[in-house]
Amino acid sequence: MNWEPWTGCYRMSAGCDQCYFYGPNAKRYGQNTIEKTDKFDWPIRRNKKGEYNIKGDKILATCFATDFFLPEADEWRKEVWKMIKERQDIDFLILTKRIDRFLESLPEDWGEGYDNINIGCTVENQEMADYRLPLFLSYPMKRRFIACSPLLEEIDLSPYLAGVDHVSLSGENGRDARECDYDWVLNIRDQCVKAGVTFWFKSTGTFFKRDGVVEKINPFKQGSLAKELDISFLDGKKLF
Ligand code: SF4
Structure with a gap:
């Protein structure tokens, strides 16, 4: 399942040049305006019985059609951290080309990281691997993966x-x-x-x-x- 709390993005590095969502041939998503989606609070929405709409024991691919660490989303991300913390029964998978904004984007109670987050650092070439991965490895987080x-x-x-x-x-x-x-x-x-x-x-x-x-x-x-x-x-x- 995918969760896109916001939409919109723009080029960051060579790997973005043909971006499916925002690149030169983007059709459905051919815009760079960053805005909240109507699914912003989806993980904590409840039905009439008071139960979460999304049941637990799921993996939610988060911001796979934008970037979790966009500076334009700094204020919204504070609320997203709270939702992630509330849903300990969901694994949130976050993939980013902006890992260098990680430390300045963390919530105060991050400590060594939340248990239910798996962060992926994208690297498309040697230059980005040599820039992003030393930073990525130096940051506190419980689970991490690399996406080439x-x-x-x-x-x-x-x-x-x-x-x-x-x-x-x-x-x-x-x-x-x-x-x-x-x-x-x-x-x-x-x-x-x-x-x-x-x-x-x-x-x-x-x-x-x-x-x-x-x-x-x-x-x-x-x-x-x-x-x-x-x-x-x-x-x-x-x-x-
Ligand atoms: S960071 Fe990701 S979503 Fe944003 S333009 Fe680059 S490839 Fe597309």
Whole structure:
């Protein structure tokens, strides 16, 4: 399930250039105005019986169509932290390209982190890995993962894998997507094997290069082809 308390975003780094929601070919979401959605308080809404509308024991992918740490959402985020704290029975999954705004965005009672939050730092190339991941690893949080999404080049993650629970990887999707080379994918997988970190090859992206040949993959097949290649190892972790 996805929860978007706000909508709107804008380019942050190279990985945003073909953003599905706000990039050059965005159709449904082709705007950069940041505003609250009508689902802002969704996790704490109750029905007439006084029960939460969203039952517990769920994973809520939070801000996957915007960025949780946008400065424009600073005031709203204070309320969102309270909702997250109230719903200890839900796992909130937060993915961001703005991890450098983490410390200034925390609630006062954060301490070493809330138990029910899993934070993902997105890195699309070596430059962003070398900038974002040392910061990411230095911040207090209970669970963390790295999302190579979209993967734009070979990345050496090996200096940053200690203390990370999981790595997910996707190629870029879209008409003008940049190609994703299977050798880069296998290389990152090897790094995860050596570090004992679970790995999920989630999607090939649109232009997938294998053995020197670039193939155009239908959007509906990018996930299934990645799965068919059978290189993920998840050790019982839930997919998201
Ligand atoms: S941060 Fe994410 S949602 Fe925002 S423009 Fe970049 S890719 Fe799109």
